[in-house]
Amino acid sequence: MTQNLSRRTALFGGALALGVPFLNTRFAIAQQAEAPAVVLPTFYDRMVGDLRVTAVLDGFFDLGRPLITNATAEQIDAGMANAYLAAGDQIRLPISVHLVHGADGITMIDAGSGNAFGPTAGRIAAALATMGISTDQITRIVLTHMHPDHIGGLLSAEGTAVFGAASLHVHETDLKFWTDEAIAASVPDDSKPFFALARGVSSAYGERLVPFVGAADLGGGLSTVEAFGHTPGHSAVRVSDGTDQLLVLGDAAAVAAVQFAHPDAGIAFDADGAQAAATRKAIFDMAAADRIAVAATHLPFPGVGHVEKTDSAYAWVPEHWQVM
Ligand SMILES: [Zn+2]
Numbered sequence: 265m266t267q268n269l270s271r272r273t274a275l276f277g278g279a280l281a282l283g284v285p286f287l288n289t290r291f292a293i294a295q296q297a298e299a300p301a302v303v304l305p306t307f308y309d310r311m312v313g314d315l316r317v318t319a320v321l322d323g324f325f326d327l328g329r330p331l332i333t334n335a336t337a338e339q340i341d342a343g344m345a346n347a348y349l350a351a352g353d354q355i356r357l358p359i360s361v362h363l364v365h366g367a368d369g370i371t372m373i374d375a376g377s378g379n380a381f382g383p384t385a386g387r388i389a390a391a392l393a394t395m396g397i398s399t400d401q402i403t404r405i406v407l408t409h410m411h412p413d414h415i416g417g418l419l420s421a422e423g424t425a426v427f428g429a430a431s432l433h434v435h436e437t438d439l440k441f442w443t444d445e446a447i448a449a450s451v452p453d454d455s456k457p458f459f460a461l462a463r464g465v466s467s468a469y470g471e472r473l474v475p476f477v478g479a480a481d482l483g484g485g486l487s488t489v490e491a492f493g494h495t496p497g498h499s500a501v502r503v504s505d506g507t508d509q510l511l512v513l514g515d516a517a518a519v520a521a522v523q524f525a526h527p528d529a530g531i532a533f534d535a536d537g538a539q540a541a542a543t544r545k546a547i548f549d550m551a552a553a554d555r556i557a558v559a560a561t562h563l564p565f566p567g568v569g570h571v572e573k574t575d576s577a578y579a580w581v582p583e584h585w586q587v588m
């Protein structure tokens with residue numbers, strides 16, 4: 265019991281203790297299946313050297329304020345006001361994925377939410393079709409981590425692989441954690457679908473699933489950067505060509521209105537909030553010092569910009585839209 269409680273706390277922070285409804289999962293979404301989808305295909309292209317990178321909008325979800333951890337109500341209020349967001353109980357966050365158009369095919373970084381987040385998300389396959397890209401043209405998928413909003417898009421409603429030709433790359437630590445049956449058995453029932461989804465991905469992709477360790481050079485201008493904390497094996501993905509680079513942060517920064525001014529603030533889904541905050545600050549320091557462009561799944565779409573060091577913390581500087 266003690267182990268269950270500590271694991272539950274470590275895994276899911278205060279979300280459950282607060283009685284906040286957990287993420288919808290593909291098991292709970294059937295009730296919402298009739299609601300209209302409201303997300304139109306939306307893309308943003310930019311170049312990293314000679315590599316074309318496309319941010320694609322999978323959809324959105326509303327993050328309840330109680331899921332923002334380690335920040336005071338005043339800090340959240342001020343962050344929302346400074347971002348000109350209407351005061352309210354929720355902050356609407358996009359879900360993005362990133363395509364890297366390489367000589368050997370298209371790599372996708374994360375896969376969106378599929379059926380896991382209801383009808384306001386899960387639009388990646390439709391967005392690709394609108395772009396004239398078939399799912400079989402995705403030759404490689406790199407995951408920042410195995411949360412449902414990043415892996416749900418890998419599976420059809422029937423649980424089969426959506427991407428029939430892609431190799432799938434994820435940090436070995438994340439894969440082991442989310443597919444560990446003993447850990448899955450020890451968490452509360454409403455958390456088990458996280459693990460079931462990861463195991464479903466693992467079995468659907470089979471031998472195409474290729475775990476990496478450390479800071480891995482994946483080839484084609486992509487490499488990974490360990491960015492642990494949000495999940496045990498959470499990794500950022502560096503896209504580089506020549507001296508130009510874009511660092512895709514996954515969820516190392518997720519709530520722009522709060523986490524730049526208050527980088528110690530986390531979200532309830534952080535597996536280790538202190539480690540996640542340390543990772544966030546290290547990445548922000550590096551990106552600010554080296555003037556590296558960054559992108560992230562939940563920053564305001566298209567979620568590409570720079571990190572500025574301020575007197576007290578950091579600021580998010582959205583990129584001027586690159587017209588091509
Ligand atoms: Zn996420």
